[in-house]
Amino acid sequence: xxxxxxxxxxxxxxxxxxxxxxxxxxxxxxxxxxxxxxxxxxxxxxxxxxxxxxxxxxxxxxxxxxxxxxxxxxxxxxxxxxxxxxxxxxxxxxxxxxxxxxxxxxxxxxxxxxxxxxxxxxxxxxxxxxxxxxxxxxxxxxxxxxxxxxxxxxxxxxxxxxxxxxxxxxxxxxxxxxxxxxxxxxxxxxxxxxxxxxxxxxxxxxxxxxxxxxxxxxxxxxxxxxxxxxxxxxxxxxxxxxxxxxxxxxxxxxxxxxxxxxxxxxxxxxxxxxxxxxxxxxxxxxxxxxxxxxxxxxxxxxxxxxxxxxx
Amino acid sequence: xxxxxxxxxxxxxxxxxxxxxxxxxxxxxxxxxxxxxxxxxxxxxxxxxxxxxxxxxxxxxxxxxxxxxxxxxxxxxxxxxx
Numbered sequence: 494x495x496x497x498x499x500x501x502x503x504x505x506x507x508x509x510x511x512x513x514x515x516x517x518x519x520x521x522x523x524x525x526x527x528x529x530x531x532x533x534x535x536x537x538x539x540x541x542x543x544x545x546x547x548x549x550x551x552x553x554x555x556x557x558x559x560x561x562x563x564x565x566x567x568x569x570x571x572x573x574x575x576x577x578x579x580x581x582x583x584x585x586x587x588x589x590x591x592x593x594x595x596x597x598x599x600x601x602x603x604x605x606x607x608x609x610x611x612x613x614x615x616x617x618x619x620x621x622x623x624x625x626x627x628x629x630x631x632x633x634x635x636x637x638x639x640x641x642x643x644x645x646x647x648x649x650x651x652x653x654x655x656x657x658x659x660x661x662x663x664x665x666x667x668x669x670x671x672x673x674x675x676x677x678x679x680x681x682x683x684x685x686x687x688x689x690x691x692x693x694x695x696x697x698x699x700x701x702x703x704x705x706x707x708x709x710x711x712x713x714x715x716x717x718x719x720x721x722x723x724x725x726x727x728x729x730x731x732x733x734x735x736x737x738x739x740x741x742x743x744x745x746x747x748x749x750x751x752x753x754x755x756x757x758x759x760x761x762x763x764x765x766x767x768x769x770x771x772x773x774x775x776x777x778x779x780x781x782x783x784x785x786x787x788x789x790x791x792x793x794x795x796x797x798x799x800x801x802x803x804x
Numbered sequence: 805x806x807x808x809x810x811x812x813x814x815x816x817x818x819x820x821x822x823x824x825x826x827x828x829x830x831x832x833x834x835x836x837x838x839x840x841x842x843x844x845x846x847x848x849x850x851x852x853x854x855x856x857x858x859x860x861x862x863x864x865x866x867x868x869x870x871x872x873x874x875x876x877x878x879x880x881x882x883x884x885x886x
Contacts, residue, residue, distance in 0.1 A: 627840070627841075627844050628844060628847070673860075676859060676860050676861070676862075676863040676864070677859060677860055678859070679857060679858065679859050679863070680863070681840075681843065681844060681847070681863050682863075683840050770839050770840065770841065771840070771841065774841050775841070
C-alpha cells in the first residue's frame with residue numbers, strides 16, 4: 494500500500510500555537526530565512542503581529558510550516574509519497590512540495606495572491622461569506638436550500654468536505670436565517686468566513702490572477718502526481734497544476750472525490766502535513782486510511798536519536 | 805453535579821485535560837482541546853448515551869463553552885423523569 498501526503502486547507506492559526514515550531518525547528522528556520530529574503534520582511538515577526546487570521550504573513554507562515562513539516566516527515570518518519578493532494582489553500586502547498594513551483598516562487602505567489610484577494614474583496618462581493626456546517630445529511634439539506642432559494646437568496650457550494658459536511662457561499666444578511674434553519678434539523682453551523690472562497694461569481698478575481706499574477710511564474714511538471722481537490726483527477730503536467738491553482742478561485746472543493754482517487758490508487762496511509770482541524774479528520778479520510786497528523790506538535794516532540802551501527 | 809457517564813464521555817473529547825485534573829462547571833472546553841470536529845463526535849456520543857437529539861438552540865456555540873453549559877443543555881433535553 495502506498496503513502497500519500499495531504500496538504501490541508503488553511504484554518505485560523507495563531508502565532509502562539511506554531512511559534513515554537515517556527516523558532517525551534519531547524520528546517521522551518523531555514524525555510525523562513527529563504528521566505529524572508531523573497532519577501533523583504535520577517536515573516537515570523539509580521540505573523541506574530543498579525544491582527545487577522547488570513548493576513549499575508551499568516552498565509553506565508555502556514556505555507557512554510559507545511560513545507561517544513563513535509564521535509565521533516567521525509568527525514569524523521571522516512572516517508573515518501575506516491576501521490577499528493579492539497580485542499581483549497583493546500584493547492585499552493587502541493588505545487589511547492591512537488592516542485593511544480595520553486596520554493597521561492599511558491600512563497601511569492603502566496604503573498605501576491607493574498608494581496609490580490611484583499612484588494613478584490615475590499616470592493617467586490619462585500620456581502621458574501623462562506624458558511625461551513627456539519628451534521629446535515631443530503632435529505633435534510635435539500636429542503637433548507639430550497640427554502641433559501643424561495644426566499645430569493647443566492648447560494649453556491651464552496652466546499653464539499655464529507656457526507657453532511659459542507660461550505661456554502663451566501664449573502665451575509667441571509668446567514669442568521671440559514672444557520673437557525675440548519676440547527677432546526679440538527680445541523681451544527683461552524684464559521685462564516687470572510688473573505689469568501691471558491692465561487693463561480695469570482696470571475697474578476699480569476700481573470701486578474703490569470704492575466705496579472707500567473708504570467709510571472711513558471712510551472713514545471715510535478716515530481717509526484719497530484720490529485721485535484723476539485724475533480725479528483727490525477728495531475729501530472731505543469732499546465733494542469735497551474736490550472737488547479739487558478740481555478741481554485743471559481744471551482745468548489747470536492748474533497749470526497751480527491752479521497753476516492755487516493756483510495757482507488759491503493760493508498761493505505763496518508764500523512765496530513767500541516768496544522769489541520771478538518772481535512773484529515775473527516776470520516777471519509779479516517780475510515781479509509783491510516784492517518785498520521787504531521788503537525789508542529791508532533792515535530793516538536795522529543796525523538797529518540799538513532800543508535801549508530803556497531804553499538 | 806454531572807454523572808459518571810457524562811464525565812467519561814467528555815474527558816474522552818478533551819485531549820488537553822490532564823487525567824488528574826477535576827472537571828468543574830467552569831472548565832472551559834475549547835481550552836482543553838474541544839474543537840469543531842470534536843464537538844461533532846461529542847454530540848454523537850451524548851445523543852447515543854442519553855437518547856436525546858441536539859437541535860435548535862442546543863446547537864449554539866454557548867452550549868459548548870464550559871462543562872456547566874453543556875451539562876445544563878443536556879439536562880434540558882432529557883425527559884424530566886430521568
